[in-house]
Amino acid sequence: MATNHDNFMPPPQIDQLQLPLVTPASGDDLHHCDECNADLVHPLDWSRVGTDAWAVELRCPNCWAHTYGVFTQEEVDRLEEALDQDEDAIVDEMLALEAARIEDEVAAFSSALALNAVLPEDF
Numbered sequence: 001m002a003t004n005h006d007n008f009m010p011p012p013q014i015d016q017l018q019l020p021l022v023t024p025a026s027g028d029d030l031h032h033c034d035e036c037n038a039d040l041v042h043p044l045d046w047s048r049v050g051t052d053a054w055a056v057e058l059r060c061p062n063c064w065a066h067t068y069g070v071f072t073q074e075e076v077d078r079l080e081e082a083l084d085q086d087e088d089a090i091v092d093e094m095l096a097l098e099a100a101r102i103e104d105e106v107a108a109f110s111s112a113l114a115l116n117a118v119l120p121e122d123f
């Protein structure tokens with residue numbers, strides 16, 4: 001008896017694909033999406049090709065554009081640098097939000113203390 005699982009073909013692994021050599025239209029910026037112009041493209045999968053190239057599956061989280069290609073070590077290094085800068089920006093923003101949240105909490109607690117609105121049974 002045939003089941004749906006009998007016809008299941010797993011997706012090809014990136015190192016099994018016949019990948020074209022791709023030069024991004026935006027130059028050598030793999031982080032830039034040519035479909036929506038967002039600088040948010042990130043790798044989903046990668047594998048080394050030869051000694052100085054990488055097969056990389058890229059995706060834009062803004063428009064879901066997908067790209068496969070073989071890129072030089074230098075191009076991949078620049079992408080990694082851009083991703084590191086994005087990570088730093090996210091961490092900086094998270095720390096600023098947390099600091100603002102704590103400031104708001106301290107201000108609210110100070111106001112409550114000034115109004116004698118904090119009672120022992122609140123703890």
Ligand SMILES: [Zn+2]
Nearest residue numbers: 033036060063
């Ligand atoms: Zn995009």
